[in-house]
Amino acid sequence: MNVEHKRDQSPSGLHVVIVGAGIGGLACAIACRRAGPPLSVTVVERAPEILTIGAGIHIPPNACRVVASLGLLDKLKQAGGYQVQGFTLRRYKNGNILVEKPMGPRMKTEYGAEWLAIHRGDYQGVLLEAAREAGADILTNAEVIGIAKGIGEFSGKQMVVLKDGKSLMADVVVGADGLWSGVREFVLGRPFPPVETGDLAYRGTFTREQLKSFKNERIDELMEAENVQVWLGPGRHAVFYPLRNKTEYNLVLLVADDLPEGVRTSQGSLDEMAANFEGWDPILNTIISCLKSALKWKLLHFNELDQWTKGAITLLGDASHPTLPYQGQGAAMAVEDGAILAVLLSRLQNRGLSDALGERNTQLSDLLRLFQDLRKRRTEVNVAGAVDTRHYYHLPDGEEQVRRDKELASLPESAWQGPCSFNWGDADYQQSLLGFDVLADAERSFDEWSRRKSREANI
């Protein structure tokens, strides 16, 4: 077997191998390299090239705080990220506003950071460049097919085996390999595929010129607003917002999943896609006509993963907590995971790692359990919250819908406070989701963990 030696980024420190160069893996790589002193990082990505493609994505305040701490806020804005000014929920039949949540500067006041929207490709591009600049080794065309215990001079290390026969030695392996994670299978010792949510997404972007060509005042108004527009209707909803300085627009259509079990994506027809929204706001129908592809994308998740770590191997992002995208939190939670993991690993490195590799492994596996404990509850609340959002977004016309609409209409525009049966309007829920400082919490938790470890060592 051909063992690839890592580049000597930080000779005596931890070497972290991150499987997957998605948003979560790259955020983790940057945070590990920005630690003082930096950890040594190799990212292995199976794709031949890291393509910066996709449609729109939100960076809500909890993720924005993390990317700002990595010094990336200005770069994200230069790449087209902008502060969302409001979140507008609309009635499906006529587009009437049910409620408008003011965002803009109040996000910073209430949650400590902005709420950005950006093109996913631009987001990933900024992260990729930052990871490279920070000194992470990024290997493409590098598919991981197994993880084994190191032997001989590498005893106590993890051996990450690649499809081309090469392998890498790591102190810590991070499975940031997404929804269909192979590292997850390795951690659990069994397959654990995600399950259907009942919904699928159509998504795409189109140009300003396409929308302008309709010469419609209402469309022009929607185009200029830096708001996220959401039409809510029975069993489905639609999300629309600008991208790239209003030269492009993002549209996502969320409908009932009619793909056979096991089919992940399938090319649907434009007519079938549009038929889902027959009888809805005519403006939405006009906007839908801009989409030129009707790729169906099955949405999957799972409620809870028993275990995220095994020894010095752990998971992050969609590998451990895939979610419906209805709170705009999938990548946000992956970014939180990556940054927290870097805080914990770097604090452990600074506290002092054992020279004996076996003992070092025990230290790492203890620390990764702390990581799991810190992250599991928060991400499970998020997955459940997205399912709850689905319920409220997709209510059929009737008593519960009327109650929802009344409650939403009663939320005072100036002060977004107090309880609401729908988590989207509940101040405490939003504060814990968007305002909680996960990095400060990770520092505190490490201190407690470290004190406990010192006490145990002295008994």
Ligand SMILES: Cc1cc2nc3c(=O)[nH]c(=O)nc-3n(C[C@H](O)[C@H](O)[C@H](O)COP(=O)(O)OP(=O)(O)OC[C@H]3O[C@@H](n4cnc5c(N)ncnc54)[C@H](O)[C@@H]3O)c2cc1C
């Ligand atoms: C319609 C829709 C809208 C969304 N909107 C938002 C939003 O607004 N905000 C938000 O925060 N989230 C959103 N999400 C969720 C978000 O896209 C995901 O949660 C996020 O991209 C997950 O990132 P990740 O890094 O964990 O995994 P991924 O992005 O899936 O990255 C995994 C990487 O691992 C690589 N890989 C896999 N297996 C291997 C292997 N064996 N060896 C090497 N490499 C491997 C893959 O090629 C891939 O590059 C949305 C999702 C959908 C479907």
